[in-house]
Amino acid sequence: MLYPSQAVAKPYFITAIALFAVQVLFGLIIGIQYVMINIPFITFATAKLIHTNLLIIWLLFGFMGAAYYIIPEESEQELYNSKLAVLLFWVFLALTIITTLGYLLLPYATFAKITGNQFFPTMGREYLEQPTIIKLGLFAVLCGFSYNIAMTILHGRKTMINLLLLVGIVGSTIVFVFAFYNPSNLVLAKYYRWWLLHFWLEGTWELIMEAILAYIIFKITGDRAIVEKWLYIIVAVTLTTSVLGIGHHYYWIGVPEYWQWVGTIFSVFELLPFFFMVLFVFNVVNCTKCQYSNNAVKLWALSTPIMAFLGAGVLGFLHTLAPVNYYSHGTQITSAHAHLAFYSTYVMIVLTMVSYAMPILRDHKVINHGISQKLEILAFWLMTVSMSLMALFIAIAGIMQIYVQRATEIALPFIEIQNSMVVMFWLREIGGVVFFIGVIIYITNFFMVKKKYGTR
Amino acid sequence: MEQGNIFINQGISEIPDRKMAIIAESLYLLNLLILPGIAFLALVWLFIKYDNVSTRISGCHLRQTFSASIWVGLLLVLVTWVMLSTMNHDSPYTWMIVIPYFVICHSVLVLLGIMGLAKALAGKKFHYPIIGPSS
Numbered sequence: 262m263l264y265p266s267q268a269v270a271k272p273y274f275i276t277a278i279a280l281f282a283v284q285v286l287f288g289l290i291i292g293i294q295y296v297m298i299n300i301p302f303i304t305f306a307t308a309k310l311i312h313t314n315l316l317i318i319w320l321l322f323g324f325m326g327a328a329y330y331i332i333p334e335e336s337e338q339e340l341y342n343s344k345l346a347v348l349l350f351w352v353f354l355a356l357t358i359i360t361t362l363g364y365l366l367l368p369y370a371t372f373a374k375i376t377g378n379q380f381f382p383t384m385g386r387e388y389l390e391q392p393t394i395i396k397l398g399l400f401a402v403l404c405g406f407s408y409n410i411a412m413t414i415l416h417g418r419k420t421m422i423n424l425l426l427l428v429g430i431v432g433s434t435i436v437f438v439f440a441f442y443n444p445s446n447l448v449l450a451k452y453y454r455w456w457l458l459h460f461w462l463e464g465t466w467e468l469i470m471e472a473i474l475a476y477i478i479f480k481i482t483g484d485r486a487i488v489e490k491w492l493y494i495i496v497a498v499t500l501t502t503s504v505l506g507i508g509h510h511y512y513w514i515g516v517p518e519y520w521q522w523v524g525t526i527f528s529v530f531e532l533l534p535f536f537f538m539v540l541f542v543f544n545v546v547n548c549t550k551c552q553y554s555n556n557a558v559k560l561w562a563l564s565t566p567i568m569a570f571l572g573a574g575v576l577g578f579l580h581t582l583a584p585v586n587y588y589s590h591g592t593q594i595t596s597a598h599a600h601l602a603f604y605s606t607y608v609m610i611v612l613t614m615v616s617y618a619m620p621i622l623r624d625h626k627v628i629n630h631g632i633s634q635k636l637e638i639l640a641f642w643l644m645t646v647s648m649s650l651m652a653l654f655i656a657i658a659g660i661m662q663i664y665v666q667r668a669t670e671i672a673l674p675f676i677e678i679q680n681s682m683v684v685m686f687w688l689r690e691i692g693g694v695v696f697f698i699g700v701i702i703y704i705t706n707f708f709m710v711k712k713k714y715g716t717r
Numbered sequence: 718m719e720q721g722n723i724f725i726n727q728g729i730s731e732i733p734d735r736k737m738a739i740i741a742e743s744l745y746l747l748n749l750l751i752l753p754g755i756a757f758l759a760l761v762w763l764f765i766k767y768d769n770v771s772t773r774i775s776g777c778h779l780r781q782t783f784s785a786s787i788w789v790g791l792l793l794v795l796v797t798w799v800m801l802s803t804m805n806h807d808s809p810y811t812w813m814i815v816i817p818y819f820v821i822c823h824s825v826l827v828l829l830g831i832m833g834l835a836k837a838l839a840g841k842k843f844h845y846p847i848i849g850p851s852s
Contacts, residue, residue, distance in 0.1 A: 536831065543835035567828060575824045653821075657813045664809035681809075 262621050265332035266340035272350050272614045272621045278704060280319035280357070281608070287312040292306050292690040296683055303365070308392055310364050316603060317388060318357050323611030324469050325353075325406055328426055328617045331476050335426075336417025342407050349405045356398045360391055368608035383443050386454050386615070396440050403434040421489040422476050425496060429469035436460045448515040455510040455655055463503045470569075470610045471495055471538070477562045477613055478542060482549035492507040492540035495534050502530040509581045513590055521583035528581035535574040538566035539560030555620070561613035564645065568609060572601030576652065589669040593659035593682065601652035604644075610640075621671065621708065636706035643699030659686035735839035736781035737767065737775035745782040745832040749789060749823065757786050757805065777842040781849040785826070792822050 262268065290308045294300055333340050340346060363372045369390075373550050376392035378384045383393045391399070407430050439457040444450050469494065479488045492599055508524025553559060576598040580589040589595070616637060661682050666672045673681070741763060747756035764783040766775060797819055804811040829845055836843035842849070 481810055506770060539828065540829045540835050540838075543832055544838050547835055547839035547841055570828065571824055575820065579820060590718060609797075660813050661809050666810060 262624075264339050266343045266346075266600075266703055267330050267333050268622060269340060269343050269346040270326040270330035270618060271348075272347075273322050273329065274619060274622070276350075276616060277319045277322035277326060277356060277611060278707075280315050280322065282697075282700050283698050284312055284315035284319060285693070287315065289690070289693050289697060292686070292693045295679075295686045296690065306369070307364055311361060313388055314360070314364070314390060315357075320466075320611060321605050322353070323607075323614065324466075324473075325350075325429075326618075327469075327611065327614040328406070328430060328475050330411055330614070330622075331426060331473070332413050332423055335420050335423035335476070336414050338413065338417040341412035341416065346410050347404050349409075353402045354396065356395050356402070360395050363392070364390075369375075381441075383441055386443070386450070388458055389454060391441050393441070395438075400434070400437055400440075403430075403437055407431045407434045420485075421492050422472050422479070425468055425475070425492065426472040429465045429467075432465035432468065433461055436465060451510075451514040452516075455465060459507045459510055460503075462534060463506060464499075467499050467503065467534065468496065470606055471499065473610050473614050474538065474542070474562065476566060477558065477617055478545055480617065481553040481559060481562060482545050482550075484545065484549045487545050487548060489540075491537070492546065495537045495541060498530075498537055499534040502527055502533060506531045509583075509586065512583055512586050512599075525583045527580070529578065531581075532570075532574040532578055535566065535570040542566050552671060555617065555634075557634050557641065558613060558617045560638060560641055561616055563607060563643050565605065565609040565613055568601070568605030568645065569651075570650075572598070572603075572605035572652065576601055576656070579656075588663050589659065592662045592667070593655050593685075594663070595659075597652045597659055599654035600655065601648060604648045604708060609645075622673070623707075633706045636702055640703035640706070641701045643702065644696055647692045647695035647699065651696065653687050654685045654688040654692060656688075658682040661685070722771040732777075734772050734775045735837065735840045736765075737842075738778035739834065741775070741778040741782045742830060742837045742843075743791075745786055746827065746834060748786055749827050749830060757790070760786055773838060774837075774842060777844075778833065778837050781843060782830075783847050784850045785829070785848045790824055792826070793819065796822075801807045 269388075287308050290300065290303060291305060292304045294308065298305075300460075329340060329346055331506075367375070369384075372392065373379075374382045375709055376394050378393055380395045383396055384390055410427055410430055414427055436457055439453045441452045444453070475488050475492045479485055482488070505523050505527040508520045508522075509528040511520040546563065580586050580594045580598065662678060665681055666678050672678070712714060719780060740842070741760065744756045744760040745765065748754070748760065760782060764779050764798050768779055768783075801811075804815070826848075829848075833843040834847065843849075
């Protein structure tokens with residue numbers, strides 16, 4: 262570790278991984294509820310709420326940890342205010358715990374009432390279910406985080422990587438303002454909700470992901486010039502395609518028909534950043550003499566763009582054309598895309614960063630002990646293969662669903678449609694169990710190896 | 718950068734070795750992505766015209782992409798056509814097989830093409846697994 266303030270990243274990474282495990286556990290609960298409805302103690306709605314909300318939260322923890330680790334090194338100076346970073350960590354953790362407990366222990370309507378949602382209603386929208394007061398807390402955390410990162414960069418060296426990270430972070434903070442506007446007109450409400458979700462997931466978060474990937478590839482190859490050259494191309498393509506690509510969220514919400522053309526055309530081009538990312542990573546690796554010894558990080562870093570191309574790019578493209586989306590909208594196809602896209606684009610990049618930074622933060626020098634590397638690589642394959650298969654099974658279920666529910670004169674009753682997909686739901690659950698085993702192995706390698714082999 | 722600026726021979730002296738490899742890989746990808754058929758015909762023309770005179774980097778990429786493009790046709794057009802003509806169009810199971818097959822197959826072939834292009838950009842040889850000729 263070059264700068265002591267980078268150590269701030271450690272609690273962020275640990276929390277991110279712990280919440281990741283909890284999120285996957287709730288995914289398993291939802292999966293089993295698809296096929297065996299009566300699970301005591303928790304409803305489907307609550308489990309899904311926690312599954313999707315924790316995903317956003319732990320990824321934010323991961324991004325914050327990554328930024329606190331990368332920025333001092335790239336800026337060649339200590340973090341502007343380490344104490345603020347630690348304080349924000351505890352505030353963010355408290356907000357997360359309170360929200361999750363609220364979801365678990367109270368009926369959602371009661372939770373909304375006691376948090377004063379009636380005075381400033383922002384709750385009840387998918388992914389934005391958090392109470393208004395929690396959203397305000399999260400906004401404060403994001404503002405403090407942006408300020409800390411911006412001031413560090415302002416006082417230090419400016420590189421393409423840290424500036425891109427800054428744009429992604431500040432952009433995410435600004436876009437979060439849309440979470441506080443929830444007009445009674447449903448079409449307008451959808452607009453603002455998508456302006457937040459789309460511009461996070463297909464805009465600012467993508468920039469953060471690209472910056473982290475570029476940093477890791479730079480660390481692996483040691484060639485900053487070629488990394489930055491590619492980064493310019495990828496960022497340009499990301500920004501030019503993602504802004505109007507938002508049209509694919511407007512298709513059936515009550516907006517003018519021309520959005521179908523805009524959404525279709527620009528969404529097709531949204532594949533390009535992922536295409537260039539694969540090309541970038543493999544071109545850089547081919548052009549340089551790679552001496553880097555952490556094989557787990559290399560595996561994560563090289564696989565991330567490939568999986569992102571498949572999950573975010575191909576599965577997204579599969580149902581982004583308006584005439585196709587007319588049938589596939591809101592079916593299991595969307596779920597397949599969401600699962601593989603989130604995993605490949607954001608989960609994998611955070612895990613790449615954790616795998617890179619944690620051995621250094623834990624004073625193991627560059628890599629963990631041999632057995633830890635093997636465990637981590639095993640975890641990688643278990644998680645990646647099982648998630649790919651899960652996405653495949655859900656996509657196949659989606660095709661069945663479209664056939665019996667949408668592309669037909671008379672749709673089957675809802676329960677019959679669900680029954681027609683039950684085999685795929687079981688296969689998905691098995692995939693989920695394997696994925697969870699992968700997560701456990703991933704976590705285990707951090708604990709057991711240190712105990713058994715010592716730190717050096 | 719291996720062979721980056723070495724000219725192939727006098728007949729095609731305006732096309733450096735690496736550039737020829739990049740063109741071959743790009744045509745393979747164009748055939749898969751936006752110009753099916755047309756890009757393949759351009760690749761066939763390039764292969765016939767330059768295969769015998771190209772040096773080892775561009776020759777490798779020309780042969781690999783030409784062979785892989787023929788496999789593309791077989792896997793994506795012929796196999797899909799056979800499946801669609803032998804299976805019942807009114808059954809959802811047909812589409813549950815054909816659509817995932819086509820999407821997975823197409824995506825893998827595109828990814829191989831991107832890796833081939835990355836190698837060509839770096840001035841290195843690339844061998845398409847299974848669908849590329851071994852020499």
